[in-house]
Amino acid sequence: MDNEKCMILIPTPLQQNLELGIDNLFFTSNSHQTTSPATVKGLKNVPCGLHLIHITNTLINTRAGVFIDCEPGYIYILECNGEGELCLTGVISSTQRVIIWHLSEEELHSNHLATVLILDDISRSGGGMVLTQSLPYMVDYTKQSQSLEKQYWSKLVDSIVDVQTYIPNGTVLIRDKFVCSGLISTSQSSLLEVEQLNDVLLKSAKARTNGSHENDKFYSMLNHDELMKEYLKLTRITYKKIIPQGEMTPQERSQKYLDKTWFILQQYPEISADVPNDVGLRKLLSEFKFCFIIALIMNNWCCLEQYYAMIKLIFNSMSFISRFPKFTVRFIRVLKEQLEIVFGNMATSQTAKIVELTDDDADNGDDDGDQFIKVSKVIKIIKEFIKDIDSVTDYTVLFELNSLIAFINDKFDIKLGYSLEDEGEDDDEGFFYDRNEKDFSDYDDEDDYNNTV
Structure with a gap:
């Protein structure tokens, strides 16, 4: 194994109905050359950094997984039960010292690992033999992710901080450093x-x-x-119930109802300055990216609804956009990258099967039907944002918005756009969209956001 990479070992064979995956890679019987999914023993040559290891239960079409922050040369031992639920049971360091081996349930849920067994070398735990026997049955991460369409995981997890804060019980810490999250699944609620x-x-x-x-x-x-x-710890965003409190004039109340800046600052009180390392802005972007990943990979409904709600919240906070233009530019870039991943040619066959529109759908003007992530909802939010574009004066924001709209126009053949060249010539010439080009009338804004999480 490359000393700069790590290894994830699953010594117990998976049941026939369970399929292993990591990040945006899904391993079926035809996706690798080791053996059938039931005898896969883990993954080797995994790059360092944050990874989502997941198991698909093909009988009930659900996924469950854990995040692991991989260190160079480390080996992470996971066990999987019959329902496809993963649990970290051991960590072997690059110096071959066993840091953890077979955590008890009490230790696993306590987040306090000071009393766990630390052995001098791997041989005393019996792990060396298990590892040697498992190597031929491990999938090579590097080989599986060589194609360009599979190399976007680093973009997805970039800027995600403290992933364990979103996931309930089960976080594993070693010397106060995050190692593994609790279990996250398709059916988990907020x-x-x-x-x-x-x-x-x-x-x-x-x-x-x-x-x-x-x-x-x-x-x-x-x-x-x-x-x-067991709920996911996401920010409470019930969009239709965001009503300003306190004494104010009717005009002030109406303004606060239309502009949700006050709500963002209330929910993320650490926000202070428009700089990359601002704690509050980092948390805001981190939660947005986390929700997209869990919706895309795990098919989690509450994260999908939170994803829509956060887009709507940002694009309905004009004062926030004016005050934090650098963050807004970054947010729009992230949104464009996400849509490129979902609807371009970069998605893997497993995720594309869930979320990707076909060319025939776009050519025929069909909506996204039963697809999990619905682009129509995102486009409708952007349309509403464009109507109020005159209040946005920062050209870097407008330029980035143009880039996003150009992608949408190209992919879905929708006449939706904002022209910087026409800025100031006419109140209506700066933006345009053709409602006849694509029909989103079946999307009820009131109903969808009444129970948004």
Whole structure:
């Protein structure tokens, strides 16, 4: 193994219905030359940095996985149960010292690893024999990711900070340094979704008991602590319920309702300056990129809805855009890169099958139908943003917006754009879009964002 790379070992054979994947790579029986998915023992020559290791359960079409921050020369040992859930059970350092070996459940969920066993060398744990026997059955990450369309993972995870803050229980730390996240899955909910579910159940219980929900047998049987424990820790964004509070004139209230800058600053209070290392802006961009990855790779619905909501929130905060133009430029660039990944030729066959529009769909003017990530929602938000473009005066923002719109026009044959050359000549000449070119009338803005997370 390259000393600058790392290795991920799964010593126990996977069941026939489980398929291993890492990042945007999905390994089926035809995708590598080692053996069938059921006998894959892990991955070798994995570049250092943040990676998402996941298992697809082909029987129920779900995925579950963990993030690992890979170090040079390290070996990470994972175990997978029959449901496709991964758990870190050991880490072997580049000096062949076993840092962790078979964590107990208590240690795994405590985030305190000071008492775990540290051995002098790998041989004392029996890990050396396991590793030697597994090497022929490991997929070579470098070979699998050589094609250009598979080399975008580093762009996806760039700027993501503290990924463990979004994922509940199970984070593994070694000497206070992040190593592995808790489990994240297709079906995982956000805190907002859990709260909304609890509100519905509570309302139903009160209706059945004339307001005495404590006497409702069904509601009393629920384990509310367990219900609240496994949610994804995303920012609460219920877009239609973002209403400014406090004393203000009707004009001020209307302005705050239309411009959500105050809400962004309220939810991300660390935001202070339009610089790359601003803590608040980094958190905002990090959450946006995290939601896209989990929607794209894991098919997680609440992250997809959060992704839409964050685009709408930024593009409906004109004062924020004026105050933080450098961040806005970066945000638009990231959005364009994401759309290129999803709808260009860069997506892998597994992700494309879930999210990519075909050329026939675009040529026929069809909407994105049953595709998971719907470009129509993103385009509708951009259309609304363009209507208020006169309030944006920073040319770097306008230039980057032009680049994004040019990509959308080219890919979907939609006459949507903003021309810098026409700026100031006429109130309506600076932007244009043809509603007849593509019909998004079936997308109900009110309904979709009423329960956005």
